[in-house]
Amino acid sequence: xxxxxxxxxxxxxxxxxxxxxQVEIPYSKLKFELAQILExxxxxxxxxxxxxxxxxxxxxxxxxxxxPAITQVRRVSKPGRRQYAKAQNIPRxxxxxxxxxxxxSQGVMSDQQARQSNVGGEVLCxxx
Numbered sequence: 792x793x794x795x796x797x798x799x800x801x802x803x804x805x806x807x808x809x810x811x812x813q814v815e816i817p818y819s820k821l822k823f824e825l826a827q828i829l830e831x832x833x834x835x836x837x838x839x840x841x842x843x844x845x846x847x848x849x850x851x852x853x854x855x856x857x858x859p860a861i862t863q864v865r866r867v868s869k870p871g872r873r874q875y876a877k878a879q880n881i882p883r884x885x886x887x888x889x890x891x892x893x894x895x896s897q898g899v900m901s902d903q904q905a906r907q908s909n910v911g912g913e914v915l916c917x918x919x
Contacts, residue, residue: 793870794866794869794870795817795819795821795822796821796822796825796866796915796916797866797869798816799816799822799825799826800864800866800916802814802816803816803835803850803852803861803864804861804864806852807852807859807861808859810854811852812851812852813849813850813851813852814849814850814852815841815847815848815849815850816847816848816849816850817845817846817847817848818840818845818846818847818848821894821899822848823838823840823848824898824899825892825899825915825916826838826848826850828890828892828899828900828901829850829890829918831901832890832901833853833860834853834860834861834890834918835850835851835852835853835860835861836851836852836853837850837851838850838851839851861918861919862919863918863919864916864917864918865884865916865917865918866915866916867882867891867914867915867916867917868913868914868915868916873913874913874914875911875912875913875914876893876911876912876914877911878905878906878908878909878910878911879906880911881893881902881905881906881911881914882902882914882917883902884902884917884918884919885917885919888919889917889918889919890902890917890918890919891914891916891917891918892914892915892916892917892918893905893911893912893913893914893915894912894913894915895908895910895911895912896910896912897910899915
């Protein structure tokens with residue numbers, strides 16, 4: 792697999808379209824941090840790590856009035872074309888109503904946190 796973040800996003804999007812309650816994703820530190828940001832921003836209910844037999848991330852999906860909390864997800868930086876942005880140039884998802892996730896030198900964070908910390912980095916994805 793060449794793009795594990797795109798795989799994670801696709802698994803979440805497909806599970807939401809199929810109205811599943813949970814989705815299981817292979818574990819990595821980056822994907823776990825990304826899932827924690829989604830949990831903090833109330834796009835998913837809960838994130839757990841399951842150890843046996845292989846470590847995996849169990850994401851409990853969030854629905855609001857039987858509609859998915861996540862309506863669209865877009866991968867910005869791809870393995871073939873990386874997208875970087877300075878703190879003041881981080882794109883806003885859906886005019887500021889969505890969430891942009893950025894991988895910075897201080898860790899993975901939302902666009903608001905990156906602007907407050909005045910750090911830029913690789914723009915991973917946008918969620919709304």
